[in-house]
Amino acid sequence: MITVGLTGGIGSGKTTVAKAFEALDIPIYIADDEAKKLMNNSKVIRRKLIKLFGEEAYLNGTLNKPYLAKAIFNNKELLKTMNAIVHPKVGKHFVKWKNKQTAPYVIKEAAILFENGSYKNYDYIITVTAPEETRIKRVLKRDNSNIKKVKAIIANQWPDIEKIKLSDFVIENIDIKKTKEEVLKTHQQLLKLAKNI
Incomplete structure (x- = not known):
């Protein structure tokens, strides 16, 4: 079984991408949710x-x-x-x-996968990206936050360009239809890779 890490900066749409994989019957582990439960x-x-x-x-x-x-x-x-x-x-x-789990691969969704060095524990990494402006708008709408707070969180995370260098797959999440197409393409590639182990 392959272990895939799914990451991306705040507001990039990791949850949207995770749900698209879930719709393809891939088990998803949301690290933040589990961390809150454990806390x-x-x-x-x-x-x-x-x-x-x-x-x-x-x-x-x-x-x-x-x-x-x-x-x-x-x-x-x-x-x-x-x-x-x-x-x-x-x-x-x-x-x-x-x-x-019994699927060919599982996904662990974690925001700070690169920042805490745990990216080394995965077979493959998917990074979700979106323009910073789009990400800020999404977070303001979702969290009832303010620009200063969102920018401070972004400053604490690695820039996309650094994450991409260490990623096996990159899914740009701007248009939902294109995002789902990218997820399907990535899913098919991961199934092939899972067969070869």
Whole structure:
């Protein structure tokens, strides 16, 4: 079974692409969603996050996302420390999940696949791209955020040009019809590659 990493900058449309693969019966693991579940349910993670951020990290037993987002917003070291607590657990959870799948390949969708060095753990990488202007508009519409915040997140992520150099497939996500065609083409190539292992 092939393991494929799916990544892209904020607002590039990773979820749209992931759903298109899902429609082709490919199992998808959304790292962010699973990380949030683990941050809420894992006693070990909870203990470490409270030690790092203080009691305010959880409100009524649930992860206090606005508080954490504010704390890590301009603090790269804090973000790095938090990721070092959460990501190894997500990695282990993914391996367990993958072992239960029967498809020729699985996809793990993760925003910071290059930034945290985990891209080396995949057989193939798909990077989703879109013009920065388009990405900013999408995030403003989706998250009720502001331009300053979105640009700060973009600044913390690798530029597309760097991601593309290390990717096996690039899907430009501007027009949904073309995106779905690209997904199908990539899917067919991955099926061929999966047959050869």
